[in-house]
């Protein structure tokens with residue numbers, strides 16, 4: 001399974017105004033390539049903070065408006081492991097964190113991350129109090145897990161184990177304030 | 189902290205902030221949140237702003253060093269404002285030597301980050317917080333209020 005497939009399924013299973021907060025680098029470029037939606041927040045800096053931004057949106061937005069989805073990576077989550085504990089503590093029922101684990105810092109030349117030694121980030125999430133936490137190895141299993149997370153009444157983590165393949169896609173060239181305004185408008 | 193729409197309050201504790209935090213814990217409408225570290229707090233605050241709220245980040249000035257990249261590549265890049273209430277340690281009467289180096293660069297660091305800052309150095313100045321917060325909401329510009337030991341002397 002490629003990250004691109006995970007992103008494609010995620011976008012397909014969501015409504016047009018469901019917020020997606022996306023990790024810096026290739027994930028942003030791939031999400032933009034799959035579908036450039038106003039409700040995409042391309043986090044073009046601040047590596048590690050995708051799940052924190054997602055937590056802030058989730059706690060601040062009415063629950064009835066649906067789920068907030070974070071697409072993070074193994075490198076990003078490892079940089080901000082405290083975020084899983086904070087999410088577990090405040091437990092926003094409208095948050096889904098997809099962790100794409102390709103065991104590498106894919107955007108910077110595929111240097112290996114700590115998950116190569118067998119660390120299971122979905123288990124860390126579970127022990128952090130996010131009980132709805134699962135790992136998947138195929139796109140079919142991912143879609144099932146994602147559907148389930150969409151109907152869950154608690155925050156969910158889905159760890160998608162992917163390869164490091166990436167299609168050639170263009171950079172996101174939209175100015176930050178434009179992204180901010182259209183995102184805020186779309187998710188209101 | 190009587191200001192109406194300050195929410196959520198995101199805090200990494202400092203001894204000087206303890207009494208204020210204790211009060212905030214009793215006010216569910218303030219939605220006090222404790223992140224594990226300051227840059228995580230910057231992320232949560234940015235999310236809250238994107239959801240239409242006006243958050244405040246409470247921390248020690250030592251924590252300012254932890255959030256520099258987050259502030260630049262998230263808040264500056266997307267033009268997302270943030271309101272800081274910062275316990276200002278390492279000033280002249282600081283008993284803890286390790287606080288001194290960060291205390292010495294705090295004002296310059298805020299200026300470098302292009303964050304408008306003000307020192308509130310007496311308890312009476314607490315009433316100014318409301319005005320600064322309103323300015324932050326209206327101008328959508330970041331503000332930092334530095335609160336040295338003299339501010340907490342009641």
Ligand SMILES: [Mg+2]
Nearest residue numbers: 073074104106
């Ligand atoms: Mg990775």
